[in-house]
Amino acid sequence: GAGVSQTPSNKVTEKGKYVELRCDPISGHTALYWYRQSLGQGPEFLIYFQGTGAADDSGLPNDRFFAVRPEGSVSTLKIQRTERGDSAVYLCASSDGPLSEQFFGPGTRLTVL
Amino acid sequence: GIQVEQSPPDLILQEGANSTLRCNFSDSVNNLQWFHQNPWGQLINLFYIPSGTKQNGRLSATTVATERYSLLYISSSQTTDSGVYFCAVEGASGGYNKLIFGAGTRLAVHP
Numbered sequence: 001g002a003g004v005s006q007t008p009s010n011k012v013t014e015k016g017k018y019v020e021l022r023c024d025p026i027s028g029h030t031a032l033y034w035y036r037q038s039l040g041q042g043p044e045f046l047i048y049f050q051g052t053g054a055a056d057d058s059g060l061p062n063d064r065f066f067a068v069r070p071e072g073s074v075s076t077l078k079i080q081r082t083e084r085g086d087s088a089v090y091l092c093a094s095s096d097g098p099l100s101e102q103f104f105g106p107g108t109r110l111t112v113l
Numbered sequence: 114g115i116q117v118e119q120s121p122p123d124l125i126l127q128e129g130a131n132s133t134l135r136c137n138f139s140d141s142v143n144n145l146q147w148f149h150q151n152p153w154g155q156l157i158n159l160f161y162i163p164s165g166t167k168q169n170g171r172l173s174a175t176t177v178a179t180e181r182y183s184l185l186y187i188s189s190s191q192t193t194d195s196g197v198y199f200c201a202v203e204g205a206s207g208g209y210n211k212l213i214f215g216a217g218t219r220l221a222v223h224p
Binding site: 031033035041042043044045048050055056058059089091093098099100101102103104106107109 | 143144146148153154155156158161199201203210211212213214215216217
């Protein structure tokens with residue numbers, strides 16, 4: 001079946017603007033994760049959803065970052081008042097439950113000018 | 114939190130050579146995954162291997178959970194094996210359900 005998909009693949013915005021990044025998980029996967037990868041580093045955890053609820057948001061860097069998953073499938077990561085330091089690749093992953101293999105999408109490359 | 118260290122950081126091989134990549138972790142884990150990140154940035158699942166040994170074609174992996182390390186073996190390397198190899202773990206105590214990644218091993222295979 002289809003893998004994890006993310007849109008847009010690239011997003012260029014100006015400092016101070018608001019952006020939304022979308023993730024479509026593998027059909028039937030109840031767990032969804034957001035990670036952020038800076039150049040030359042491994043991905044870093046941001047937030048984990050089990051169903052509709054955020055079970056762990058300890059990785060969100062500050063209150064400008066927020067994510068939702070209202071129907072337990074698609075998720076949107078929202079970033080307010082973007083800063084140049086937010087520039088990175090934002091990765092989404094899904095799994096069929098906790099402690100299960102995670103599968104990653106292709107990522108959204110965010111550039112804040 | 115749990116620490117993940119990968120070695121070597123960089124590796125250059127001639128096509129056809131074999132290699133071993135290592136992942137050390139600082140605490141007990143419930144999950145360990147190996148990924149290959151291709152030049153386009155896609156993370157490709159290689160192994161889900163919290164313990165034991167698995168093989169898939171030219172690749173194999175072994176995790177010795179009691180000694181807190183995992184090894185990824187690449188045999189008869191090809192230029193398409195180039196990219197970054199990541200080890201990622203889910204800690205068994207606190208902070209589970211999130212993968213903690215190592216810094217990666219950057220592999221270049223030359224023809």
